[in-house]
Amino acid sequence: MSRKMYNEIDLNKIDVSAEPPTGEPARQYYFMAKCRQWVRAFEQKNGRRPTACVTTFGCQMNARDSEKLAGILESAGYESTDNENADFVIYNTCTVRDNANQRVYGRLGELKRYKKQNPQMKIALCGCMMQEPSVIEKLKKSYSFVDLIFGTHNIYKFAELLCASQEAKGMIIDIWQDTDKIVENLPVERKYPFKSGINIMFGCNNFCSYCIVPYVRGRERSREPEEILREIESLVADGVVEVMLLGQNVNSYGKTLDKSVNFAELLRRVEKIEGLKRIRFMTSHPKDLSEELIQVMKESSKICRHLHLPLQSGSTRILERMNRRYTREQYLDLVRRIRKEIPDIAITTDIIVGFPGETPEDLEETIDMVRTVEYDNAFTFIYSKRTGTPAAAMEDQVPAEEVRRGFDKLLKVVQDTARSQVAKYQGKVMEALIEEINENDTSMVTGRLSNNVIVHIPGDASMIGKMVFVSLDECHGFYYIGHLVDF
Ligand code: SAH
Ligand code: SF4
Ligand code: F3S
Numbered sequence: 156m157s158r159k160m161y162n163e164i165d166l167n168k169i170d171v172s173a174e175p176p177t178g179e180p181a182r183q184y185y186f187m188a189k190c191r192q193w194v195r196a197f198e199q200k201n202g203r204r205p206t207a208c209v210t211t212f213g214c215q216m217n218a219r220d221s222e223k224l225a226g227i228l229e230s231a232g233y234e235s236t237d238n239e240n241a242d243f244v245i246y247n248t249c250t251v252r253d254n255a256n257q258r259v260y261g262r263l264g265e266l267k268r269y270k271k272q273n274p275q276m277k278i279a280l281c282g283c284m285m286q287e288p289s290v291i292e293k294l295k296k297s298y299s300f301v302d303l304i305f306g307t308h309n310i311y312k313f314a315e316l317l318c319a320s321q322e323a324k325g326m327i328i329d330i331w332q333d334t335d336k337i338v339e340n341l342p343v344e345r346k347y348p349f350k351s352g353i354n355i356m357f358g359c360n361n362f363c364s365y366c367i368v369p370y371v372r373g374r375e376r377s378r379e380p381e382e383i384l385r386e387i388e389s390l391v392a393d394g395v396v397e398v399m400l401l402g403q404n405v406n407s408y409g410k411t412l413d414k415s416v417n418f419a420e421l422l423r424r425v426e427k428i429e430g431l432k433r434i435r436f437m438t439s440h441p442k443d444l445s446e447e448l449i450q451v452m453k454e455s456s457k458i459c460r461h462l463h464l465p466l467q468s469g470s471t472r473i474l475e476r477m478n479r480r481y482t483r484e485q486y487l488d489l490v491r492r493i494r495k496e497i498p499d500i501a502i503t504t505d506i507i508v509g510f511p512g513e514t515p516e517d518l519e520e521t522i523d524m525v526r527t528v529e530y531d532n533a534f535t536f537i538y539s540k541r542t543g544t545p546a547a548a549m550e551d552q553v554p555a556e557e558v559r560r561g562f563d564k565l566l567k568v569v570q571d572t573a574r575s576q577v578a579k580y581q582g583k584v585m586e587a588l589i590e591e592i593n594e595n596d597t598s599m600v601t602g603r604l605s606n607n608v609i610v611h612i613p614g615d616a617s618m619i620g621k622m623v624f625v626s627l628d629e630c631h632g633f634y635y636i637g638h639l640v641d642f
Contacts, residue, residue: 213249469524
């Protein structure tokens with residue numbers, strides 16, 4: 156992690172012998188200052204600073220939350236590390252599908268071994284999985300070595316909870332059922348210096364019948380546009396050139412605010428920020444994608460030529476059971492309108508296979524949709540039954556073996572379609588943002604095009620964070636090998 160954003164609060168000036176303030180975020184800064192005292196004592200005793208590792212499971216929203224956790228740990232004086240054999244380890248968990256949960260339980264076993272070697276180690280768990288009562292019961296019963304557990308609604312209280320756990324023995328659990336609160340201006344430690352996610356809204360009100368997110372993330376709440384713009388301006392001043400606006404359904408942005416500002420309007424305002432070069436967003440629900448948004452995207456020189464538009468199923472019957480509130484025809488019509496206005500746009504999607512009641516004919520409709528839309532990429536998921544969701548109670552669950560067969564069949568079509576879509580850019584010169592040194596060949600750097608396609612070119616670390624023109628020479632399935640061109 157490389158870059159931090161402090162918000163003009165000098166922790167050294169806080170009197171930690173006084174009572175903690177009640178207002179936020181002042182209260183959390185007080186606890187950061189208090190944590191620092193403990194960190195200093197640790198340093199004196201051990202001759203080194205305590206190390207902290209933040210591990211993220213799940214989506215971009217969780218990744219952004221992890222940057223906030225890292226920012227608070229950094230402010231409290233911890234030394235950040237990627238090694239989970241650390242003095243403080245926190246897992247920011249996901250529960251969207253059961254395999255995410257299983258990974259957490261598996262890795263907790265490993266942490267237990269580390270803790271045996273380092274008894275002063277603290278283990279914390281937070282995020283979506285912690286909002287499920289059955290998970291908490293299991294942790295209490297079989298994972299008593301965990302020190303701190305909190306949820307998604309009180310993550311802003313992390314400094315206070317960290318402080319309590321530094322001194323405490325035994326497990327601290329603090330889970331809230333919901334919140335209407337948004338606490339602004341806490342420190343953030345960004346993973347990338349040149350690009351950043353920005354929350355524009357929290358929670359979800361859609362209740363797709365398979366999905367647990369509305370239950371673990373609570374009701375939809377939008378941030379004030381001024382707060383969002385201010386945050387982006389300060390990020391740009393700190394070297395950020397690309398932002399990703401984050402929400403479970405960005406197209407319904409603004410609905411919970413008093414003033415009338417919608418997502419298209421927010422984008423117009425973000426576009427005006429000088430020095431910002433690229434704007435992305437995630438995720439767009441097809442039912443709420445407005446004509447106005449299409450126009451804003453078309454006219455924009457900063458909004459990337461990429462739209463992630465989750466389909467979930469190509470069968471209207473299944474879409475209805477999923478409570479997606481659009482039909483196959485409405486989705487296709489939307490795609491046609493988008494492509495007509497913005498012909499060079501890349502469209503990607505999410506698809507679930509094996510939703511209760513899905514027949515081979517329904518799956519064929521999904522496969523047909525992949526061919527018709529010609530997705531540039533699609534994330535395909537096997538349906539996972541989530542306790543408490545309406546779909547979990549549906550009777551006609553599809554046998555695992557049939558799901559697997561359907562999944563493999565779909566995946567092949569997805570890959571073939573994606574390959575031929577990506578191949579279309581062969582020989583073109585396009586602008587890329589260079590993001591990192593190539594993992595496999597350190598004489599190369601990896602960049603991303605506006606349409607989200609990856610390109611590897613010869614280069615060095617000095618290019619990271621820069622926008623450059625590249626020639627797309629060789630298509631290797633989903634990515635290109637290219638070279639830098641003067642333009
Ligand atoms: N808010 C986003 C999706 C967030 S979850 C949207 O509406 O598009 C990311 C993806 O996980 C979803 O698009 C869906 O394809 C998948 N997903 C969600 N719940 C699932 C479940 N129970 N089983 C399998 N996949 C699921
Ligand atoms: Fe889940 Fe649907 Fe909300 Fe997306 S829109 S988070 S799939 S309930
Ligand atoms: Fe997972 Fe929570 Fe995101 S359940 S997908 S981390 S909102």
